[in-house]
Amino acid sequence: MSLPAVCPMRRRILNGVRTRAIPPLQRQSANVIQRLGSRNRVPIPGALYTTSRNGSDFEKEYHIDLEGLPGDVQSPEFEPVYKHISRLLNDKKITWTVTGDDLLNYYGAPKLVTGLEVCVAAVDLDRAKSVFTEASKWCMPFRPAVSLSHKIFEKYPRFKLHGVNLFITVVPDTFYGLDPLTAEKFIPARHGDSRPILYLKYHVAGIAERYTNKDQNHTTWWGMMLEFLIDGMDIDHDWCQRHLDDGAGKDSVMKKSTTAAKINRIGKLKFYEGIVTCYVDDEIRGMVLNTLGRD
Template sequence: MEETLIKVTLVILDFQQIRSCIVGELALNYYNVPRVLHDIEICVPEARVPEAAALLCSTGLFKQSPAVKSDLFTEYKQGYPRLQPTLWTPAACAVIILPDTLFGLQPLEDAIVRREEWDSSPLPSKQIVDIIPSIDLAAIPVPRLSSLLVGLCRRYLDQADDAAMIAAEQLVDGMNLDQDWCSRNISAAGVDVYDLSQQLILGKSSRMDQFSGNEITCFVADEAEAKKLRDIPGSGWASA
C-alpha cells in the first residue's frame, strides 16, 4: 500500500519535472535505521514546495490534510503541506512536502543516489525492503548518506533540532560509520559538522544494549551484516 503511494507521488512530480527525493523515516530505513513509517516525506526544491502540493491535489488523488499535533520527532514538519490520499488507496500515511533546504540537500540533483549505482544489484538494507521491494529501489530517488548526515548535523548545530540529532546518531549506528568514512566523505562539510560526526561515532558502543547480542552497533549484529551494508548504493563505503 505504502509502496504504491510512494511511487505514484514520485511519478506525478517527475512528470512535471519537479525534482524530488524521499527523506525522513523512509531515508533512515534505506540506511538500515529501524524507524516505523508514519509519514511519507518528500523533499523538493524550496521554491517549488507550494507548486508540488498543488499539483498533487489537482490530480484528485490527494487532498489537504489538517495539521496534527507535533512532538519532538515531528515538529520540523509543521507549516509544510500535509496531503492525504483520497479513496484510491487504503494507505494510511500522509505525504509531507518538505524543502531541500531543511535537509541541506540543495541542489537535489547532486545529493541523490544515481540509478546506475544499482547496476550491480547490491542487496538493500533489511529495514527498507518491507516497504519497497529491492527490485523497485533503483527508481526511488534517495539522498546520499553523506549529504543526509551533513544536513542533519547542520540542522542540529544551527537550530538545536533534537530530532535531527537523533536521526544523525541513528544513521551512524545503522551504517556503522567510522572515522575513516567521515574523513573520506564529510571532511569538507565544515569543522563543526565533522567534529559532531566524530563524537557520534565515538559514542556507538555506549548506545548498545548489553542484552541485545549485537556486537557492532545497536542496529548491526555482527561483522557479516556490517560488511553487507557497505554495498548499499549511496552509502559512500564503495570508495574504501
C-alpha cells in the same frame, strides 16, 4: 565484481504503522529498541505526547494519524505510491527525493514509518504543493500531524491518500540542508524502485549542519536523526574523514561516532572485532557496509 547490496529490510505493518523489518541482530537485541523507545527516540504506537489540545480531541486526531480514517485500508507497499509521485512531479519537471522515516529505514535505522516525505527545492515547494492539491482524485490536503515528534513539520504541506492510511509531507531542501537539490546527489536508479535516494554523505552532512545551527530550536530532534544514521550504517571516524568536509558538522558526527558515544546508545555488548556496532553477524554487517549509497 559484486554489486553493492541494499540494506536488508522489508516493509511490514506493525499495529497499523508501516515499517521495514528490523535487521536480524536488532531483532535479537530487543533491548536496543527498548532503550531508544524509552528515550522517546522511536515514536511507538500508543505513545501519546503532551500537547495543548483537549485530551479527547488529541487522542481522536492521533488515532487518525496512526490508523487513518474509517474505512481506510493499510498500504503495505510504498512503491506504487512513489511511482505515482514520480509521474506527478516529473511531469512538472520538479526534482525530488525521498526523506524522512523511509530513507532512515533504507539506511538501517529501526524507525517506524509514520508517513512518507517528499523533498523538493525550496523554490519548487509551492509548485509541488499545487501538484498534489490538483491530484484531488488521488489525495487531499490534510492538517499537520498532532504529535510533538512531528511538530517540526507543522508548517509544511501534508496530504492524505484517499481510502488509504498513508500521509505524504512535502518539505523544502533547505529543511535538511540539501540545497541545492540536484540529481547528482542521488544514488543510481534501481530496477523496481521509483524513489530517488540520497547518497548517505549528503544526508548526514545536511542533518549535521542543521544540528549545529544555533538558530534552530530542534537540536534534540536533529541529534536523534544523526544517531539513527550513524548506528544504522556503522558510521565511524574513517567514514567521516572520507565523506565529510571539515567544520562543526563533521566534528559533531565524529563525536557521536566514537566508541564511547556508541556504547552509551547501543550498549557495551555490541562488539565486532573490537568495533562497537549494531551488527555482529558477518553476513549482515557485510551487507550494511555495502549498502548502495553508503560510500
